[in-house]
Amino acid sequence: MEPTLIYGFPLGSSMGLVAALEWLGKPYRLCRVDMLGEMRELSYARINARHETPALVDDQGRILTETMAVASWLEARDADRRISFDLLSHQADRMHQIMAYVNTGFTAAFSPLWAALEMEPPNPTLQSTLREWGRDRIIERHDKLEDMIEETPFLVGDKPTLADAVFIGVARWLDFHAIADRSRWPKLAALRERLEADPAVIYATTLENGESRQGTGSCIGHVPLAEVISRFGK
Structure with a gap:
């Protein structure tokens, strides 16, 4: 069975993991989820009780959540080291270091702005403080x-790796929130x-936007969220 990545829109950090799957070049499926709608429904808790993306249904039908856990799962199956490095190498250590930083402090820094954007009911004074x-x-x-x-050229050497995948899904938030040039x-x-400009990132972004595009052929289709919940939800 092929793994299925559950990725979110709009502007989900999980977009980068779709690109990573393209770089990896092994068969996979996708499940596109509206983070402002269906991800918040009670049924989604059967996939992730924290109502977040990404999530991965692995090749054994087990559910794995959290970006770093999904990235680690991909790394362990990257026998050709297309998106990672030998685990005992300095490059692997550096990739893990950068991924950890991007996935923690770098990503978390945007949390106040997302909280301000999504605040209901609005509280202008608090929202202004959060944005500042x-x-x-x-x-x-x-x-x-x-x-x-x-x-x-890339975060760790001359090729895009999992570190770049984790980074690019979040990096575009700088523009969305108009923080700085x-x-x-x-x-x-x-x-x-x-x-x-990378074809895998262009492909992932196009899918995120709900459009069709030809990728490497590794993606063998999208699965509706209802089907994923019915088959694999806890």
Whole structure:
């Protein structure tokens, strides 16, 4: 059985994992989920009680949640090391280090802005405070990541890896929230330009937008959320 990645829209961080599956080149299925609608319904708790994406139904029909856990599952099955490195290598250690930073402090810095955007009922004073605080944190976290990365085409070396996948799903939030121009961080801006021009990222973004596009052929179709819940939900 092929694994099925449950990914969210709009602007889900899980978009990058779709690109990673394309880079990996093994058969997989997808399940596209509206994070502002069906992900919040009670039935989705059978997939993830925290009502979040991504989630993965693995090749044994078991459900795995959390970005780092899904990335680790993919890494363990990357026998050809197309999106990762030998586990005992320094490159693997560095990839894990960058992934951990992006998935924690870097991603979390956007939380105040998402909270302000989605606040119901609105509280203008609190929303303004959240946006100001979040903006400062996002800039700080971009500064730190800019300092962390080296002068290589991708986050770890000459090829896109799981680190780039975790990064690109979140990086576009900088533009959505209009925090600062990406050119403020030259290395990150160049990295984003390369990744956004990558066919796998273009494919993943197109699917996220609900459009059709030809990929590598590894994706063998989408599965409706109701079917995934019925077959695999706890």
